[in-house]
Amino acid sequence: QVQLVQSGAEVKKPGSSVKVSCKASGGTFNSYTINWVRQAPGQGLEWLGRTTPILDTTNYAQMFQGRVTISADTSTTTVYMELSGLKSDDTAIYYCATGGWQLLPNFDDWGQGTLVTVSS
Amino acid sequence: QSALTQPASVSASPGQSITISCTGTSSDIGAYNFVSWYQQFPGKAPKLIIFDVNKRPPGFSNRFSGSKSGNTASLTISGLQAEDEADYYCSSYSRGDTLIFGGGSRLTVL
Numbered sequence: 001q002v003q004l005v006q007s008g009a010e011v012k013k014p015g016s017s018v019k020v021s022c023k024a025s026g027g028t029f030n031s032y033t034i035n036w037v038r039q040a041p042g043q044g045l046e047w048l049g050r051t052t053p054i055l056d057t058t059n060y061a062q063m064f065q066g067r068v069t070i071s072a073d074t075s076t077t078t079v080y081m082e083l084s085g086l087k088s089d090d091t092a093i094y095y096c097a098t099g100g101w102q103l104l105p106n107f108d109d110w111g112q113g114t115l116v117t118v119s120s
Numbered sequence: 121q122s123a124l125t126q127p128a129s130v131s132a133s134p135g136q137s138i139t140i141s142c143t144g145t146s147s148d149i150g151a152y153n154f155v156s157w158y159q160q161f162p163g164k165a166p167k168l169i170i171f172d173v174n175k176r177p178p179g180f181s182n183r184f185s186g187s188k189s190g191n192t193a194s195l196t197i198s199g200l201q202a203e204d205e206a207d208y209y210c211s212s213y214s215r216g217d218t219l220i221f222g223g224g225s226r227l228t229v230l
Contacts, residue, residue: 037166037221044123045158045166045209045221061218095165105156105211105219108177110165 002027002098004034004111011117017084020114022096024077030054033099034079035107036070038092046092050099051079059103086118124149124210124222131228137198140225142210143191148220150191154213157186157195159206160224166209170195197227205229 007021022034035050049060053072060068069082079096094114097107125143132138142149142157149155155173158166168177170186173193183204185196193212197204210222 035219044223045211047211047219047221059217062216097165103217103219104154104171104213105221106168106171107156107158107166108168110167113165 002032002109004096004098004109006094006096006111006114009115009117011119012086014086014088014118014120016086017082018086018116019080019082020094020096020116022079022081022111024079024098027098029074029077033101034070034072035097035099036068036081036094037097037107038094039113040089040092043092047105048081048083048094050103052101053079083116086116088118090116091118092116124212124220126208126210126222126225128223129226129228131230132200133230134200134202136200137196138200138227140195140197140208140210140227142193142195142212142222144193144212144214144220145191147216148191148212148214149188149193151215152213153188155186155188155193156211157184157193158209158211160209161206200229202229 003025033050033052036048051070072079096111098109157170159169160166173188174186209224
């Protein structure tokens with residue numbers, strides 16, 4: 001089992017960017033992918049994208065293309081998700097979660113979530 | 121990609137069975153056997169309970185089962201217990217290399 005610990009809550013202004021971190025421990029960092037999923041207050045889940053650290057590759061959901069950047073630092077087993085051009089409807093809890101190498105909706109281990117609030 | 125369609129709420133009494141539907145299209149659920157289900161309690165992260173339409177993670181209760189017919193996937197919970205009260209989300213791989221989720225269904229155990 002992989003433990004994922006995310007950075008703390010953020011409050012941002014519209015138009016700015018936010019960068020959330022997700023530190024992995026346990027398991028072998030290069031044997032899984034890290035996905036990002038968000039959940040707006042009282043709403044459903046939404047997949048933003050993922051990184052495969054060992055290959056240094058990324059996949060992004062089309063609706064976030066150009067606004068989201070996911071990166072990995074293998075030396076610290078930490079993955080980052082940066083979302084730019086923030087709007088009020090980006091207010092959500094952002095989760096990181098482990099997945100397999102195939103792009104499948106099977107997320108085994110989850111971080112505790114990071115609340116990002118976008119408000120003027 | 122549009123979200124998958126789930127009923128907003130479902131309810132049943134303890135001991136009964138309940139089925140939650142998840143409707144997609146021929147580009148996602150209808151095209152691939154890659155449907156997962158998640159259970160989420162208030163204030164907690166989701167937990168994977170079904171993957172690849174009908175497989176359970178090791179150790180997870182066999183009261184939970186999954187199936188698929190055409191563009192619709194289903195989660196069935198048998199022998200309903202009070203602790204099953206939670207939100208349930210379906211998810212599917214979709215053409216174009218993306219993943220989509222349903223809007224979620226709140227299960228109330230009466």
